[in-house]
Amino acid sequence: MANEVQSTRVRSRRRLLTAPVLIAGAAIALSGCAAAGGGGGEDEVVVGITVSNSTNPFYVAESQTAQATAEEMGARVISQEAGEDVQVQSNQIDQLITSQVDFIVIDPVDSEGVGPAVQRAIDAGIAVIGIDSVVTNATVSVTTNNMQAGEISCTSLAEQLGGEGRIAIVDGTPISAVADRVIGCKAALENYPEIEIVAEQRGDNSRDQALPVATDILTANPDIDGVFAINDPTAAGVMLAAEQRGIDIIITSVDGASSAVDVILAGGMITATAAQDPAALARQGVEIGFGILEGEQPEQTVIELPTELIDVESAPDYTPWG
Incomplete structure (x- = not known):
């Protein structure tokens, strides 16, 4: 019909x-x-x-x-x-x-x-x-090929950490794009057994919600080395949380937005993002x-x-x- x-x-x-x-x-x-x-x-x-x-x-x-x-x-x-x-x-x-x-x-x-x-x-x-x-x-x-995006972003994170360290994942809303990025990230990290995922919490893909989520993660894990954020606004919230706590970490994400690229070029905590259009x-x-x-x-x-x-x-x- x-x-x-x-x-x-x-x-x-x-x-x-x-x-x-x-x-x-x-x-x-x-x-x-x-x-x-x-x-x-x-x-x-x-x-x-x-x-x-x-x-x-x-x-x-x-x-x-x-x-x-x-x-x-x-x-x-x-x-x-x-x-x-x-x-x-x-x-x-x-x-x-x-x-x-x-x-x-x-x-x-x-x-x-x-x-x-x-x-x-x-x-x-x-x-x-x-x-x-x-x-x-x-x-x-x-x-976007979101599993590929998560994979290359987390490979970059792992390489920047020298293949070892403690990281967190700030997840997002229940959509396939977000889920696939996390799947791709974890698949990439299987190649780096010395990297430990110590926390994984869900935000809503926004900077404002990522800020309290990341603050909780950093409070519980002050010795964390890096974070994979599922998109650039989430990465911005994670970076703000780290700045407020005086912690210097490596953050990678997905999007390729100008806001993240500006931070990358300025040598900030967001060091890589997988681009989409x-x-x-x-x-x-x-x-x-x-x-x-x-x-x-x-x-x-x-x-x-x-x-x-x-x-x-x-x-x-x-x-x-x-």
Whole structure:
């Protein structure tokens, strides 16, 4: 049934997708609720976007790029952020279904938690494209190779420690991107048996939440040598906690944001970050959605973009985002 509904959508949208006409002044930006009144006219493509929050620069870059890309391709946009609340994001998906959007681009609060709402969209014939994380029940997900990111970040940490020492991991929210980074990190550390993970606690991917988490870790382990943080905002919170306690440690992370690269180049405690590109993830997600409307089904359900290590040697030649 879902395939039949989607086929009808494909046929009804072909005329717009092949016409070189942009819909002017069509963007609708919302926070927490969908636009009243539903989708547009018969030939109007409407794209729904929902990301985890509007405070993390990564999600902001994704949302802005997804909206800009969709508008450039002639669509009207309903853009939302979920405030790190999986129920809010699930409700947003239901509202987008009611608004009869043509496809949804989502960076999830919880990869599995949004699964039932995503399935409702699929059952309504609406393609769902996950970005950044693998989204349960989505048509396709576009992510960074997060296991590789965790692996190269923690390999750098281990090498900087000379293959021995005490480290902590500051984890994050229950999304596949974060989980894969931690898996990759631990896999890398298996090659360094003299490195001990003395603490592992979960934050919410933000600087503000990482600060008390890292403070607790450093209080309990004042002789710690290094920390793997699952993203750059978390690394910033860890660095602030260390500075407040007068402790000098080595911190590596994932993101490749300009804020972290500035610290790396300045010789600060953040010494390496595995780069990813939020704009590329969002742009490809939107392009895949338009391809589906043209009848092109993705050959893969998960598409992984490569990462690279940014450290003091590579940072001068790297162009950061944010």
